[in-house]
Amino acid sequence: MQPFLLITDLDNTLVGLDTALDELNQKLDQHRQKYGTRLIYSTGRSPTLYRELEEEKGLLKPDVLILSVGTEIYYQGQDAIDTGWAERLSQGWNQAEVRAVGSHFADLVPQPETEQRPYKVSYFLSEAAAKEVIPRFDKALRDRGIDAQLIYSGGQDLDILPRHANKGNAMGFIREQLGIGSEHTIACGDSGNDLSMFQARDERGIIVGNARPELLEWHYLNPNPNRYLAKNHCAAGILEGLQHFGFL
The missing domain is CATH 3.40.50.1000 (HAD superfamily/HAD-like)
Structure with a gap:
């Protein structure tokens, strides 16, 4: 072994x-x-x-x-x-901007403040709305110059993270x-x-x-x-x- x-x-x-x-x-x-x-x-x-x-x-x-x-x-x-890991993630990331963009989407329900982390913004999002909301949210972030990725899991959790x-x-x-x-x-x-x-x-x-x-x-x-x-x-x-x- x-x-x-x-x-x-x-x-x-x-x-x-x-x-x-x-x-x-x-x-x-x-x-x-x-x-x-x-x-x-x-x-x-x-x-x-x-x-x-x-x-x-x-x-x-x-x-x-x-x-x-x-x-x-x-x-x-x-x-x-x-x-060292935090420094890698900080480039091109702006948590306040992500939350500002997210506030314009009625289907996004912010998760508790304990789940909003320096390099993560989290929402609840229903499966029924996800297919329509996620592409629009992604485009809105890119239009603001925010280099982020959107990860949807569990049929309800949407996490926005730095690109890497x-x-x-x-x-x-x-x-x-x-x-x-x-x-x-x-x-x-x-x-x-x-x-x-x-x-x-x-x-x-x-x-x-x-x-x-x-x-x-x-x-x-x-x-x-x-x-x-x-x-x-x-x-x-x-x-x-x-x-x-x-x-x-």
Whole structure:
């Protein structure tokens, strides 16, 4: 057995089935102690919502946290974000301008202030309105010279981020910092905001069996032997995938 780097989304990926989570946590904890495996959580949650989930579910302490859809990186034992990553995201980004443009769209409902982060603006948006609103919002931002990307996931969450901010780019940045090869890295997810961890990348990937339609549709259209679609849901699907790739 060799150490590996596991990067996983939380809601409906790692978290969702408590018994399966307990089993996976036990195996990962043993592997970390014996082989030095690294664990990273990559979630759309803000620091506030992450701490709530950590306490509720008794999550293992990660080596690195990627929060707010890839826009904030925290290393274990540190409260300050990685400044190198923040500097990359700051170019061409203006949060106040994004919010000003968003205020002109009646279908966009701002998420709570805890979810509005330095490099992320978040709204609730219904699936019925999304197909019409997102292209118009994107054009309005470009017309204002704002270099941003729009990520819609879960059938309700619309996140506006700096152009180069996403879970996949954050994963690559951390992997380089830790000096871990792509062949020893595995990413896990269930929805549209996890897509960047699988898209045009060399790392191994696990899509859990309960994945959202937007991710499943992309998966079937873009087959890749380095990516595995689990039959089981949530943590049970991660364990299935880790065994498929021979990491556990």
